[in-house]
Amino acid sequence: MSSLVTLDLDDTLLHTQQHYDAARNQFAEFVHSKFDIDIEDAKEVQSEASRNLLDSYGLSQIRFPLAMEEALRSLTENPTSEDYAEVREMARNVYKTAQEYRNQGIAHGGYELLHTAKSEADEVWILTAGDPSIQQAKIEGLNLHNQTDKIQIVGMGEKEATLAEARENFDTVIHIGNSSSSDVEAAESADVDCIHIPTASWRNTTEISYNAPSGQFYQVRSLSDAETRLNELLS
Numbered sequence: 001m002s003s004l005v006t007l008d009l010d011d012t013l014l015h016t017q018q019h020y021d022a023a024r025n026q027f028a029e030f031v032h033s034k035f036d037i038d039i040e041d042a043k044e045v046q047s048e049a050s051r052n053l054l055d056s057y058g059l060s061q062i063r064f065p066l067a068m069e070e071a072l073r074s075l076t077e078n079p080t081s082e083d084y085a086e087v088r089e090m091a092r093n094v095y096k097t098a099q100e101y102r103n104q105g106i107a108h109g110g111y112e113l114l115h116t117a118k119s120e121a122d123e124v125w126i127l128t129a130g131d132p133s134i135q136q137a138k139i140e141g142l143n144l145h146n147q148t149d150k151i152q153i154v155g156m157g158e159k160e161a162t163l164a165e166a167r168e169n170f171d172t173v174i175h176i177g178n179s180s181s182s183d184v185e186a187a188e189s190a191d192v193d194c195i196h197i198p199t200a201s202w203r204n205t206t207e208i209s210y211n212a213p214s215g216q217f218y219q220v221r222s223l224s225d226a227e228t229r230l231n232e233l234l235s
Contacts, residue, residue, distance in 0.1 A: 001171035003234060005117040006163065007148075008177030009128035011199050012223075013110045014101065014138055019094040020064070026090050027068055034083070035076045046071040058156045061131045065091035095134055101141025109223030113176070114147050116227045120234035123149040127163070127175070129156055129182055159183070163190035174233060176226055184217075193217070193233070195226045 010016045028042035050067035057063035068087040072079050096104070117124040126148050128135050135153045138144075144151060152162055159175075163186055166173050173192040177183025178199040187194035193216040216233070220226050 002169075003121045003172040004123045004125065004166055004170040004174070005121040005230065005234075006125045006127040006152075006166065006173065006175045007114070007117070008175075008179070008183050009126055009135065009138060009144075010130065010178075012176065012178045012183075012197060013106055013114075013126075013144075014104070014142060015107055016094075016138070017199070019096065023064075023068075023090045023094050027071065027087055030086065030090070031072065031075055037075050042071070042075060045074055049074070054156070059130045061095055061134050064094060067091070096137065096141075098137045098140040101138050102143075104141075106142050107223055109227060110142075111147075113223050113227040113230065116231050118147065120231060121174075122170070125150040125152060125166075127152050127154070127159055129154050129159060156182075159186035160189045163187060163192050166190075167192050172234075174230065176230070187217075195220060195229055197221070197223065197226055 007013060024043050024046050027046055028037075028039040031037040031042045032039045046067060049070040050064060053063045053067055053070070057066065065088045068091040069084055072083060072087050076083075114124065124147075126139065126144055128138075128151075130153065132153045139151055154162055159182060163173060163175055167190055173190075174195060175183060175187045175192055176195045176197070177187075178197050180196070180198070184194055184196050196217070196219045198219065218229050220229055
């Protein structure tokens with residue numbers, strides 16, 4: 001029987017939410033010190049602005065800087081061009097170079113998980129949603145081209161279609177990811193197996209707020225636990 005393992009990238013194999021959190025904290029400190037805005041209010045306004053721009057800009061790299069500008073405009077009166085420039089720079093700093101991602105390194109247990117997937121499955125794919133220019137830097141930094149059979153960069157909400165198509169060509173498809181909305185719900189809709197490693201992100205929390213996929217569903221605590229479960233499923 002043919003088997004495919006697909007793995008999410010952001011906050012599964014590579015911790016990226018920390019960069020957005022750092023920028024959001026920096027923004028909140030900036031408007032607090034200059035305009036006396038409550039720090040938690042500033043964080044919430046920025047997060048809401050980012051969510052509100054999803055429909056128009058999706059996961060493109062211009063959305064987060066625009067959200068910073070929109071939050072600054074909502075929270076303050078008469079911000080200067082220098083203020084806008086400063087918050088845009090904060091936002092751009094979340095996008096790292098390939099070398100910076102290489103220095104950061106893969107999440108603990110990531111290489112072991114990839115090795116098990118390569119050893120036990122017929123094919124291993126990276127299935128990641130995001131802006132291609134941003135995702136390529138992460139892929140290059142972690143050298144993922146040499147450790148997988150295929151890399152698919154898709155738009156927001158497009159993982160389901162890729163998994164459903166894969167289900168037509170493989171007897172077993174197992175998707176591994178962290179997001180209840182982007183990973184678990186996509187696996188559920190595509191009727192493929194899922195290993196879920198819940199980690200917080202700006203769009204969701206670790207709370208379970210979905211129906212488990214029709215295929216086999218497993219929730220684990222770490223990439224190491226995911227490796228153990230994957231080995232059991234494919235051996």
